[in-house]
Amino acid sequence: MKYKSSLIFAFLLILIMLFYFTSALNDTMIVETNIFANGNSANSTIIRVEAPDYLFFGNVTNFGESEELRVYVNNTGNVNIRVTPDLINQSEMIFRNLYLRKLKTSNGTAVNFSRIGTFSFNITRPTSGQTFNDEYFWIILNLSNNQQNITSNIIGHRTNVKFFAVSY
Numbered sequence: 820m821k822y823k824s825s826l827i828f829a830f831l832l833i834l835i836m837l838f839y840f841t842s843a844l845n846d847t848m849i850v851e852t853n854i855f856a857n858g859n860s861a862n863s864t865i866i867r868v869e870a871p872d873y874l875f876f877g878n879v880t881n882f883g884e885s886e887e888l889r890v891y892v893n894n895t896g897n898v899n900i901r902v903t904p905d906l907i908n909q910s911e912m913i914f915r916n917l918y919l920r921k922l923k924t925s926n927g928t929a930v931n932f933s934r935i936g937t938f939s940f941n942i943t944r945p946t947s948g949q950t951f952n953d954e955y956f957w958i959i960l961n962l963s964n965n966q967q968n969i970t971s972n973i974i975g976h977r978t979n980v981k982f983f984a985v986s987y
Contacts, residue, residue, distance in 0.1 A: 866900055868942075868984040869893040869951070876960045881969040885960040887923070893951040894942035898986040905936040907979040912967045914978040919958045932959065935980070941987065 870892045876885035894900050906914060918932035921940050942954045 864898050864986060865896040866898060866984050866986055867894070867896040868900060868902055868982050869895055870904075870980075870982045874958070879960055879962060881965055882963055884963060887957050887959045889955050890958055891953050891955045892940075892942065892982065893953045894944060894984075895951045896984075896986075897944055899941065899943045900984040901939050901941050901987045903936070903939040903983045904980050905983060907981050911978045913962070913965075913973070913976055914960070914980075916960060916962050916965055917958060917980075918961050919956050921956050923957060932961075 871890060874888060874890065876888070879885045892902055904919065906917075909915075915935065917935040919935060919938040920930045920932045922930045924930060938956070940954060940956055943952055945952045
């Protein structure tokens with residue numbers, strides 16, 4: 820009897836452990852959708868933004884900076900939008916040194932840069948009869964305060980930037 824109860828206990832323990840390890844192997848999936856209110860209504864809000872597919876900063880040395888590039892972004896929706904560019908990979912070491920500003924100067928004074936993710940700008944909706952309205956900003960890769968120890972060349976380094984748009 821003692822042998823039989825030990826065998827049942829061992830079997831139950833193995834079954835519980837098997838269930839635990841099987842459930843620990845499960846994975847998750849990110850699910851995303853866009854939901855439009857009153858999709859057939861002429862009054863529905865459409866937020867849509869178009870940004871360049873690719874920017875090349877050229878050759879940049881560690882503790883140096885790239886040339887400042889002008890980037891145009893289009894509002895193709897039907898409302899005014901506020902756009903915030905941000906890195907998809909927040910742990911990206913090189914491109915977290917992207918700095919943006921709307922204007923180079925204002926009243927003869929240089930405008931300060933904002934780090935990517937903290938910079939936003941507005942684009943008004945397209946005027947009647949137009950399919951888009953555009954605005955631009957300036958962007959620079961500034962590695963002067965780079966904290967990564969770069970000991971060899973990094974050729975073709977890339978990352979993804981997402982443009983988040985909300986109506987205002």
